[in-house]
Amino acid sequence: MLLSLSWLREFTPYEGTAEALGDRLTMLGLELEDIVRPFDAIADIRVGHVVECVPHPDSDHLHCCKVDAGQGELLDIVCGAPNVAAGQKVPVALVGTRLPDGMSIKKAKLRGQPSMGMICSERELGLSDAHDGILVLPEDLLPGARLVDALQLDREVLDISITPNRADCLSVLGLARETAMAFHLPFSVPELPLVLDAAAPACEVPVDIADPELCWLYAGRVISGVRVAPSPLRLRYRLHAVGVRAISNIVDVTNYILFECGQPLHSFDLDKLRGGRIVVRTAGEGEHFVTLDGKERVLTSRDLCICDAERPVGLAGVMGGRNTEVTPESRNIFLESAVFRPQSVRVTSRRLGLTSEASYRFERGVDQRRTLWALDRACALMVSLGGGLVRKGLSLAEPRPFIPCRIPFRPSRADALLGVTVDREFSARALEGVGCAVERDAPDAWTAIQPSWRPDLTREADLVEEVGRVYGLDAIEPVLPPLRRRLDTAGAPESRFAFWGRIRQWGAGLGLNEAVNYSFVGHEDLDFLRLGREGRISIMNPLSADQDVLRTALAPGLLRDLRNNLAQGVQGLRLFELANVFESDAASETTARETGMLGILLYGRRHESGWPHAEADMDYADIKGIVGHLLAFLHLPEPECRPAREHAFLLPAVDVLVNGERVGSMGRVQPAMAGEFHARKAVWLAELDLEILRRLHDAVTVAFRPLPVYPPVRRDITVIANAGLTVGEVLSQVRGLGLPLLEDVALVDCFEPEADKAAGERHLTFRLTFRHADRTLNDAEVDKVREKVAESLKQRLGVRI
Structure with a gap:
C-alpha cells in the first residue's frame, strides 16, 4: 500500500517525519518497505509565465517565447509545441536542470535563435505519456515558484506492507486511523456533501441479486449530464504518486475513492445498460465476456457477474466490461458500490490470472457500513469535476446486512x-x-x-x-514461561505434538537432517511414482501447476530434496521428514483424512571423507538399521520384515511389521525412477505410519531391571546355508531354544564365496552373547551351549556349520 504523507494529513494532523511514522507503523505490524519521493526528479522545474510568443522566423512550427521564470529578466526560449501561447503558465526547465530521462538543459541556438531553457510537456516531466503539447498550468500560480510546491504535489510516499488480515489498512483512511491511535492524535474525515437534483424525477436502476451468499450489498446512483474530460492536475498527480495512471475525471474519481476509503467502485455508461436494470448472478458455463483490457474471457459457473437485462457487463469485484465502458461521449453514469463474498472474487481473479486494485481489496474484505458513504462521496466528487447532477433515488439491495460480532x-x-x-x-x-x-x-x-x-x-x-x-x-520482556506438570497426569500418554517432538530429537541425534516440504505436490509427481489416483484431493486454487494436489505420500517431496541436494554437489544424504499425508474421506468433517507419516531417505556415502572405508555407499542394512533403531527407541520389539508382493516405486520392497501389524515399508527406489531425480546410486527410502507407531508405543509398559554386573562372553558361529534360508528363520530358531545363558544373537556378516555361488550358498555369521546374572561364565560351559545351538541349526534347518 502506497501512502502519501500529505494525503494522510488531511485525516489526522501528523507533523512528524516519514521515517518516524514508518517506524511506529512497523511496530504496529504494518511494515515499512520503502519511502518513495515520486517527484524528486522534477524538483528543479519552475513555473514560468509566457509573456510573448511569436513564430520563429526560419521555421513553420517553432515559436520564440519570452518567459518570466522568476529570474529577474525574461528568458528567450524556443518551443516547438503547437499549443504554446502568450499568457500561459507553463513548467520551465532552466539551464543546468536535468530531466527525468537524463537529458541536461543547456544554452542553445535553434535555427539562429537563442534558447535559455525548455518549456516541458508531461512526458518530458515523467508525469504521463502525453506529448502532443506542453503542460499548461493553472493561471493562479506564481512565476518562479517550484512546480512541486506550486501544485502541492505529494513529496513523500510510504510503501507499507499490509498483512492479509488487515484489509482496513488498504486505504489512506485506515492508515490515518492507525496513525491517530499510535500518536494520540485527533482523527476526522473531510466531508463532501452530496447534493441531489431536486428538479428532475427520481431515477433508480432496479437491482436483482440471484445468490445473496455471493453478493451481500449492491448499491448505485445515477449521474446525468456529465462531461468526461481530464481530471485536474492535483488529482491526476496524486494518483500518479501512488502508482495509478490517470484516465478521465469519472474513472479517476473511482480510483481516488478506492485509495482514500478502501471501497472499490465502478462506473457504467448508463445508456449502454440494456433493459435498464442490474442483475447480479453467476455466469453460464462457457459464457464469453470481454473485460476492459480488451481480452475475451471464458467464464464458468463459479464466476460472479454483474449483468444488465441481457448480458454480463462486469466481473464482480474484478474488472468491468468493454461493452459498458465510460468514453468521452458518455453523458449518463451509473456508479456502483458493492460488497461481494471475498472467496468468490478470489476464485475468479486467480483462475483468470486477473488481479486489480479492486479485487485485491474485495478478496480481503471491505467495510460494509462505509459502502453507501463511499458511493455518495464519489458522486459528490464526480459532479464537482465533471459537472452533471446526481439524480434522486438510490438503487439498493442488501440481502445480508452487516451484524457486528x-x-x-x-x-x-x-x-x-x-x-x-x-x-x-x-x-x-x-x-x-x-x-x-x-x-x-x-x-x-x-x-x-x-x-x-x-x-x-x-x-x-x-x-x-x-x-x-x-x-x-x-x-514485553523476553522471559521464558514456567513449565508446570501436574502429578495426576504423570504416566498419561503424551500428546501427538510431544510424540512428534521426540521423533524429531531422535532423528537429529542419529545424524539425519530434517526436511520440511510443502503439503502440495503435482498430479504428475504422484503419477510418475505410480501412486493410485483414488483418494487424491485436488486443489481448486493451486499456487502453480506443479502444486495442484495434496500429497498422498512423502516420497515426492523427499525425492525433490534429493535432486536439489545433488545439484549442489552433495555426495551423501540422510533425510527424515515428519508430516501429514492426505486422503479423501467422506466420513471426515473436513472430507479429508490426515495421517502422520515418517519418511527416511538415504543416498550415497555411508561416512564423510576421512573416515575408514569412506567410499562405501549405504545399502539395505543402513535403512533397516535406522528403522530398527527407531523401534527400539520407542520400546517396541524388533521389526519383522517381509518382502512386499507389490510396491508402486520401491524394488525390492519390504513390509515392516510390529507385533504382526504393518507399520510401513522400506526398500530401494526403482533405478529408472531414481534416475529422473539425477541419482546415480541406490536410493533407499522408508515410510512409516506414525499413528500406528504412537498407538503401539502408548500400549507398551516399560519394565526396569538391574544392570548386569558380570561380563558377557561372545562367540561367533558361521552358518553355511542355501540362499533361500532367511536370516529371520535362523534367529527365530536360536531364540526359540530358550537357553538361559544365551542373552542375545545378532547377524554380523554375510559372505558369498566364489566357490559357493554356483551352489547358491552363502555364509552367515552370527554373534552369540552369553551372560550369567550371578557369576562369571567359564569357557567350558559357554562352548557347551554353543554346541547346542549348532546342533539345533544343523538338525532343524539343515545347514552346515
Missing part, C-alpha cells in the same frame, strides 16, 4: 497470553482505539463489539493481539 474479552486472559500484566484502563483504551465499543459487564468479563472495518476481529485471541500490538510487542 460481540466478542468476550477477559483482561486476565490477555495477561496470561501476553506474559505481562496490562493495566485494565490501557486495555480498554487500546480496544476503543482500534474501533471496538467495550462493555464492561464484570471486572474480568468484558464484551467488545466489532467495528465494521475490522472483519479480522472475531475471537478473544484477536482482541488480545490488538492489546499486545498497541502495548508494543517489543516492550
